[in-house]
Amino acid sequence: MRNYTFRPLNEDDLPLMRRWLDTAHVKVWWPDADKQIALIEKDMNNPNINMQVVSLINHPFAYIHDHDARAFGMPQYADLPHGARVMATFVGENDFMGQGHSVGYIQAHTRNLRVKNPMVAVGPGTTDTRTISIYRQAGFMNRRLASTSEGRLVQVMTHF
Numbered sequence: 589m590r591n592y593t594f595r596p597l598n599e600d601d602l603p604l605m606r607r608w609l610d611t612a613h614v615k616v617w618w619p620d621a622d623k624q625i626a627l628i629e630k631d632m633n634n635p636n637i638n639m640q641v642v643s644l645i646n647h648p649f650a651y652i653h654d655h656d657a658r659a660f661g662m663p664q665y666a667d668l669p670h671g672a673r674v675m676a677t678f679v680g681e682n683d684f685m686g687q688g689h690s691v692g693y694i695q696a697h698t699r700n701l702r703v704k705n706p707m708v709a710v711g712p713g714t715t716d717t718r719t720i721s722i723y724r725q726a727g728f729m730n731r732r733l734a735s736t737s738e739g740r741l742v743q744v745m746t747h748f
Contacts, residue, residue, distance in 0.1 A: 608680025
C-alpha cells in the first residue's frame with residue numbers, strides 16, 4: 589500500500605487546479621475549466637464540502653472532494669442514508685495515470701471517510717467505463733442508475 593497524503597485545497601493551489609482542468613483527460617469529465625475554477629473558489633470555504641489535494645512523496649497529482657449526500661440537493665443521492673458522503677475525484681498528472689494510483693488513493697480516502705460515515709457514494713457517468721472500473725476495484729458496488737438535476741444519467745455506486 590502506498591502512502592498517499594491528503595491536504596486541504598487552498599488558494600495557492602488554484603494555478604495547479606487550472607493546469608489540471610486544462611488537460612485533455614480531465615476535460616472529458618470536468619469540462620469548462622473557467623466554470624470549474626469558479627465553483628471551486630465559491631466552495632473553498634464552504635464547511636459542507638471537503639476539497640483536498642492528493643500527493644505521493646510530496647508530489648501533488650490528484651484532486652478529491654467529498655460532501656454530505658444531501659448538502660447540495662442532488663437527486664441521484666436522495667435515497668442514501670443520513671450521514672452518507674459523496675465523493676468525486678480526478679488524477680491531474682498524466683505521469684500518474686495507469687499505475688493503480690486512482691484505486692489506491694480512493695481506497696485510502698474511503699477508509700478515512702468510513703470511520704465516521706455509514707456509506708460513501710460516487711456517481712460517474714454511465715459512459716465513463718474506466719472510472720466505473722476504478723471504483724469497482726476500490727470496493728464500490730453498483731447501486732442504481734439515476735438522473736442528475738441536469739438530466740445526465742449516472743451510475744450511482746456505494747461503498748459500505
